[in-house]
Amino acid sequence: MMSRGGLTDADRADLLRTYTAPDAMRGGFEHYVTLVDDGRAARNANRLRMPVLVLNGEFGLPQQILLDGTRQAARDVRADIVPAADHTFAADNPAWTAERLARFFTTSPAA
Numbered sequence: 001m002m003s004r005g006g007l008t009d010a011d012r013a014d015l016l017r018t019y020t021a022p023d024a025m026r027g028g029f030e031h032y033v034t035l036v037d038d039g040r041a042a043r044n045a046n047r048l049r050m051p052v053l054v055l056n057g058e059f060g061l062p063q064q065i066l067l068d069g070t071r072q073a074a075r076d077v078r079a080d081i082v083p084a085a086d087h088t089f090a091a092d093n094p095a096w097t098a099e100r101l102a103r104f105f106t107t108s109p110a111a
Helices: 009-019 026-033 035-044 063-073 094-106
Strands: 052-057 077-082
Touching: 026 035, 035 063, 052 063, 052 094, 063 077, 077 094
Parallel strands: 052 077
Antiparallel strands: none
């Protein structure tokens, strides 16, 4: 049975089992410990020259926040909204996501 977010009930049960194990969330939360330092380093680095694709679910995080941050780190930022998707857009709309990624990786970068 499919539940909200494109994940099945079995997926959710597996995630619950995995994430409730002792110290299971530590690695995921460590990412947030470095955010301030990562931002500082990105602002002091040369901006990326290769194309960068920002995907966001239609019902996910506000995309403008993601784009603003990405534009500070990259010169060629491309973006798209994954229709009918939340934060877990690859699970919510896998066919659309796969097609969009394939198009991004097979097209020539803008000159």
